[in-house]
Amino acid sequence: MLKAELRKKYMQKRKALSSDEAFLLSEKIFENFVDCFKPLSGQKVHIFIPIEKFSEIDTQIFINYFLSWNIKVFVPKIVDAKLISVEIFNDTKFQTNTWGISEPVSNEDSGENDFSYVITPLLYCDKKGNRVGYGKGFYDVFFENISSGTKKIGVNYFGPDENIDDVRQNDIPLDYLVTPTEVLSFFNGSE
Structure with missing residues (x-):
């Protein structure tokens, strides 16, 4: 299927979930992430803040x-049409931007590019790790500038069913996909 068709299909599937269903599925995704990756003190994680109106994880x-x-913990923020990485703490102040996304008030780019994990938003991911997001390409550019040892991990309510037919040359696939029922690796058996 084409990205535009998959984007529409999975946006509808996501919106069909009740808020309770979405929260329970998010908890299962979290548990699968922790069971598989066993994050440790001192590691660095880049993770998105969910867009509520899109029923994100x-x-x-x-x-x-x-x-x-x-x-x-580092979160994305779009500044001057570029995704930067802002470190957050328990007392970090947030504001809602024009797209309805909660983000840190600070525009200070951490400059960090050596993460243990980048937990990536998406609408769909196929069996090769190719993903469908919202079509802006921010994460492809971001992935080009992070260390090669960083694990790029997608989280989604749904597993892969269809192939993405219009993958572009500059699309960077994920390394893993975490769903409520499984963790998929896209390394073809090697890591």
């Missing part, structure tokens, strides 16, 4: 866990 569960285990 509740990443606040992850953020609370990371901060309580002294794992450094």
Whole structure:
């Protein structure tokens, strides 16, 4: 299927979930992430703040866990049409931007590019790790500038069913996908 068709299909599937269903599925995704990756104190994680109106995975569960285990947390913020990485803490002040996304008040780019994990928003991911987001390409550019050892991890309520037929040359695939029922690796058996 084409990205535009998949984007529409999975946006509708996501909106069909009740808020209780979405929260329970988010908890299962979180548990699968922790069971598989076993994050440790001192590691660095870049993770998105969910867009409520798009029923995204509740990443606040992850953020609370990371901060309580002294794992450094960085979140994306779009400044001058570029995704930057802002470090957050328990007392970080947030504001809602024009797209309805909660983001740190600070515009200070951490300059960090050596993360343990980048937990990535998406609408769909196929069996090769290709993803469909909202079509702006921010994460492809971001992925080009992070260390090669960083694990790029997508989180989604749904597993892969269809292939994405219009993958572009500059699309950067994920390394893993975490769903409520499984963790998929796209390394073809090697890591």
